[in-house]
Amino acid sequence: MQYVPFGKTGLQVSRLGFGMMRLPVVKAEDGKERIDRGETIRMLRHAIDRGVNYVDTAYGYHHKESEVVTGLALKDGYRERVLLTSKLPQWLVERQSDMDRLLDEQLRKLDVSTLDFYLLHALNGEAFDKLKRLNYPAFLERAKQDGRIRHAGFSFHDDKAAFLRIVDDYDWAMAQIQFNYLDDENQATLEGLLYAQEKGIPVVVMEPLRGGALAEPPEEIRAMMRENGRGWSPVEWAFRYAGDFGNVATILSGMTTMGQVEDNLRVFERIVPGSLDAADHAFLKSVKQAYLSRVKIGCTACNYCQPCPQGVQIPRIFEAYNEAYMLSRPRSLAWEYANIIREQGDGSLCVACGQCESVCPQQLPIIDSLRLIDLEARKA
Ligand code: SF4
Numbered sequence: 001m002q003y004v005p006f007g008k009t010g011l012q013v014s015r016l017g018f019g020m021m022r023l024p025v026v027k028a029e030d031g032k033e034r035i036d037r038g039e040t041i042r043m044l045r046h047a048i049d050r051g052v053n054y055v056d057t058a059y060g061y062h063h064k065e066s067e068v069v070t071g072l073a074l075k076d077g078y079r080e081r082v083l084l085t086s087k088l089p090q091w092l093v094e095r096q097s098d099m100d101r102l103l104d105e106q107l108r109k110l111d112v113s114t115l116d117f118y119l120l121h122a123l124n125g126e127a128f129d130k131l132k133r134l135n136y137p138a139f140l141e142r143a144k145q146d147g148r149i150r151h152a153g154f155s156f157h158d159d160k161a162a163f164l165r166i167v168d169d170y171d172w173a174m175a176q177i178q179f180n181y182l183d184d185e186n187q188a189t190l191e192g193l194l195y196a197q198e199k200g201i202p203v204v205v206m207e208p209l210r211g212g213a214l215a216e217p218p219e220e221i222r223a224m225m226r227e228n229g230r231g232w233s234p235v236e237w238a239f240r241y242a243g244d245f246g247n248v249a250t251i252l253s254g255m256t257t258m259g260q261v262e263d264n265l266r267v268f269e270r271i272v273p274g275s276l277d278a279a280d281h282a283f284l285k286s287v288k289q290a291y292l293s294r295v296k297i298g299c300t301a302c303n304y305c306q307p308c309p310q311g312v313q314i315p316r317i318f319e320a321y322n323e324a325y326m327l328s329r330p331r332s333l334a335w336e337y338a339n340i341i342r343e344q345g346d347g348s349l350c351v352a353c354g355q356c357e358s359v360c361p362q363q364l365p366i367i368d369s370l371r372l373i374d375l376e377a378r379k380a
């Protein structure tokens, strides 16, 4: 296992972090899925025995069961061997006292007296403004002073402008962002990552495999990787990309099987910053282009077509369609489209009034595309 300094904390962190959000599950007697506790404990302890020292959970993971199981897995002396992170479910916060109440509840569930890192979970610009109004720094300082947390950070899902604004607002110990070779211009972006570096804030990477999609690329991308002289697997390419940046402290992997734990441990024996050369970076750019060339509809998500008088969620539908084609995951379209139908924003509601097409800067044939996608998504 490789280790790097964790920003200004004085800590050393393993470059592979264990994300406790895609754990193995079993069907319980009531028919619902529950975490397979025995297997999870075995997997996490094995990873720690092999050098992983960063464990990431959150209030909401696995229907609120993740923190409990993480606490159990860290009994028998394992807690002392890791840096433990959990996250404030900011969407449940209405007043400052809610933050204290939720943190106390999380410490009880984890059965620990302190967290090494406590993150404001899934911040976007709007959520951040709410926490600012509630004076989140006062809460974080209090929690640090009374020892419930050691360091504070945030995890993030929004655009670069929001990321920079949050980075500048507090003396964060770290920021957790979605980052991989497909997303270097999405969300916080590579520029955001480098900005955090300038400010001395290390980054923890989530979704290095884009929800697992980069581990199972379409055949033409698989072929590109086979022909590349490095001989690395799709997973190794993705981890190596994220791990190449010096400001990336640890890379979270949501492991579901012992096989994945073993595979990740093997790959992370070798992942050190700056190990990719110019040819590797050029290769990954060409892989990204190959993914992007699979995109079917050139929607830029500018939102000019919104709101549609019938409530059709045009950019969201196009995004789901493009993602499914780009990543060769037809079932992801069916799943997201079912959500859109439930929210009454699907393409079948379109009455062909033409309002959206008249304002679309990309001049997309929106009406025909919606019809086609509606048919495909319901079949998928
Ligand atoms: S054409 Fe359809 S999608 Fe476009 S604005 Fe009219 S109802 Fe909405």
Ligand code: SF4
Pocket (backbone or CB within 6 Å): 298, 299, 300, 301, 302, 303, 304, 305, 306, 314, 315, 318, 359, 360, 361, 362, 363, 364, 366
């Ligand atoms: S106006 Fe066109 S490009 Fe913009 S979000 Fe709507 S469909 Fe996409």
